[in-house]
Amino acid sequence: MSGSGRVRFASAILALSSVLLAGCEMVGAGGAGPQVPLPYPAGCPAFDLSPGRCAAIVDALASQAGIVPQEATAIELLGDSCAEGNDGTRLCTRTTQFVVRVRFTMADGTRLEESQFCGVGGQFTVLCTDDPEIHVGLPTEAYFDVPCSGDDMSSCATRMPGPNTAAAAAEQPLDIPRLDVPIDHAGAFVIEVGDGSLANGILEESGMSVIDQAPAGFLLEESGVRLLIESLEPDGRPFDNYYLHGRREGVERFRATLRFNVLSFEPGAVLTVQDIYVR
16 A cells, blocks of 8 residues: 555554453443343433434344344343353453343244344444444455465465556556535445556555544444445456456456445435545
């Protein structure tokens, strides 16, 4: 990546403790929560959950259990289900933070329980924060990973020669200073950014950033906003790996798109992306 100073990724990964607290008599997301079942949605504040986030968690855990919330005759919220020791304490050791346990009681009396935990990457989902950040996905993420076969490192691929002079002179990098995308519906968005070409088909770097990483006017899926490129050549290979894509004569034309999924939005919401480049 060049030293252009552009911001290419979302903010630094959320720091989390690898060992959580014992003493599960503590109430709220920082401890284990109350063990007495609390009805949903009245019990949400006991776990420091806003109505919107609480509803999102219940919906997600119901899907994880293979049901929809409306199929349950009762929905209850509980604390962590760690085993209780002989002295009455409950020790929980894990690399993720407990949020809430949800119990679904079905019409036949069956009880289904699922728990919500948050860890690395939790800053990008409403399941873990009321103000999720937007994750930015780029074509060059993991693009330069070296493919090897087995344990023989000698089989690993080697870097290709750089673009030749003629191809470098003919290429047309993509460079978009700013793009405003009105958010007018929930669901999938596929926004065409523009076309360009790469010398000898060699993708060297890409980048973009969002103006507001935690917007108040809309909510995106955890995958965030992804910048994708596809070859426009009849024999073009996917831009999924530098070594597997390989090199071609001349230039390789490509098309760039933004893709994201909107969970909810307010009228007038706009996603603003800046410093989009592919070269």
